[in-house]
Amino acid sequence: MSPSESPARWHRWAQRCENLLADALRARGNVDARLAQAMAYAALGGGKRMRPLLVYATGTALGADESVLDAPAAAIELIHAYSLVHDDLPAMDDDRLRRGRPTVHVAFDEASAILAGDGLLTLAFELLADAPTAPTTALAMVRTLAKAAGMQGMVAGQAIDLASVGTALDADALRRMHGAKTGALIRAAVALGALAADADAAARAALDDFADALGLAFQIRDDILDVEGDPALTGKTAGKDAASDKPTYPAILGLDASRALLAQLAQRMDGALATLACDTAELAALARFAAARGH
Template identity: 65%
Template structure:
């Protein structure tokens, strides 16, 4: 794994620039809907997307694409698209029928700030907008079709939605470790892996490069979820920007519940080593990917 810039410097400037590009692409997409949709719906969509967030998934798209030599203008659409799918999933996850949460990114959830019906429609519209952006991405036709198929697969029944269904089915019951890892490889990991894959596809990376990056992304996706599980029991709502302790209160299947806290931390260290191994010797600049991998393990929210 390439060594991150410990003092910030150019690497931190790059991450800030990519975050700014993502926010600009998202804001422009919403601005283009002015006068073409119901104002309350558009306000709810903006509330769901533009009020903060780590932007981990778009940052992964930029980092992977640029490591593979992509022109940055090819990465704006897929970076924004994967964030829109992530945002739609959060809007729906927070609904009373799902996790029933009132706080997201330090703000009232969409169904609290607006109403439940508007939240459902906003989530639907954000998902559709993601694919509209990809359909207009400035890449060759074959890459565009490949990106559309990639994001659709990651978001659907064999990806994120399937993982959420497994999570609901597992609530209140004990499941083995392999089942828990499969659950989270779909619920959380599928979209994180897709973010990396979208960047590689936009860059026109070959199969060998994609496989190397996929190994990194698989380890990162699992590490991200284990850290989430730990933060739910160790963090506080003000820092997390969402309600702490929800997993325990709802008797969710989590890594600390199954393995214990110390074993979960040990698993994080194993996954960090796997990420390093996946990036070792990669021909492109993987410093940003390495930094994002580190953040997935060490983040406080």
């Protein structure tokens, strides 16, 4: 595969997901107009769509048709969008800028942001429940996404993050926090693609090892970008983590050691993908992007 092919396919998958989200948000019927606007503002028109891309890349590598991957791809992006809306709230991270524009509670109001997040969260599971797949597969996908998003995953990670402000976490504790807050949803994206493709247990285990390393790499790169990233590219307030006294990899390990850990994780991802008997070029390319991106 040439270097230009992956971005072109990613763009097509991202646009496919964007269209699915727009259709889902438009087809709900009797929805309050302001709530619908806030939900659309949160979910559409921005972001890397990394998690849907992972669903598509995993599923197609294992032979699944894109149509089977649409529901899980859209569902996991809705969960991600909801998490950003709630994380940005004044009671949480108190961010005013997201994807280069005002956060939802700034553009609308705090109550509308809370309700928009709730709406996106529940819509995700509605889409999965209606997915055109076997009932057992749909149930497995619902369970996988619920565990990743809930008190064993993303919500737990956010709780630890809030409780850790101003405290001295060690590298192991930081890894556990981000394994829940960021890594759980990335692992779920890969798992959803594998479930939709009816992958066997060995393939799912190798893919989970890959996704576990990818989730950590993604977070470390985020932490590095908070220190040295260009706000014009990241769409976020620079230095927000340091200003909030939040534990990050550069703060605990230093920038050089954080970059060295990224390199180790890249090797681990390559090793996990090498065990799979399918074309993993798209997954490998997404791993490289996650570890080296500028936004």
